Amino acid sequence: MVDEGEGGGAYADGYLVPVPEGKKKDYRALAIKMAPVFRELGATRVVEAWGDDLPDGKHTDYRRAVKAEKDENVVFSFVEWPDKATRDAGWAKMMEDNKDNSADDMPFDGKRMFWGGFRPIVEL
Numbered sequence: 001m002v003d004e005g006e007g008g009g010a011y012a013d014g015y016l017v018p019v020p021e022g023k024k025k026d027y028r029a030l031a032i033k034m035a036p037v038f039r040e041l042g043a044t045r046v047v048e049a050w051g052d053d054l055p056d057g058k059h060t061d062y063r064r065a066v067k068a069e070k071d072e073n074v075v076f077s078f079v080e081w082p083d084k085a086t087r088d089a090g091w092a093k094m095m096e097d098n099k100d101n102s103a104d105d106m107p108f109d110g111k112r113m114f115w116g117g118f119r120p121i122v123e124l
Contacts, residue, residue: 001049006044009044009082012078012079014078018066019073023108034046042087051073
């Protein structure tokens with residue numbers, strides 16, 4: 001869906017997002033718009049991937065993790081940063097710049113989205 005940048009870094013943010021199938025183009029447009037913003041704030045790579053092979057798990061799986069409904073797919077995304085300090089500063093700036101934007105404008109249910117920050121433990 002979107003893969004922008006060279007990648008690499010000592011920190012990454014990861015996201016899972018439930019997106020209605022009918023909003024795929026809207027989500028992609030948002031991802032294309034936001035990737036350069038992340039890059040300007042210091043991210044080295046932005047990847048947004050539309051679910052393609054999401055098997056049902058025995059105890060949990062991608063779809064259940066975000067409580068995806070029948071007409072929804074799952075987007076797996078990650079943003080790589082050179083370090084946590086750059087990531088924290090980038091997110092602070094983004095939140096300040098976008099504090100007046102409404103979550104109602106998003107092409108997904110943000111209440112079922114989840115995210116977190118990660119430090120690499122293996123790099124080849």
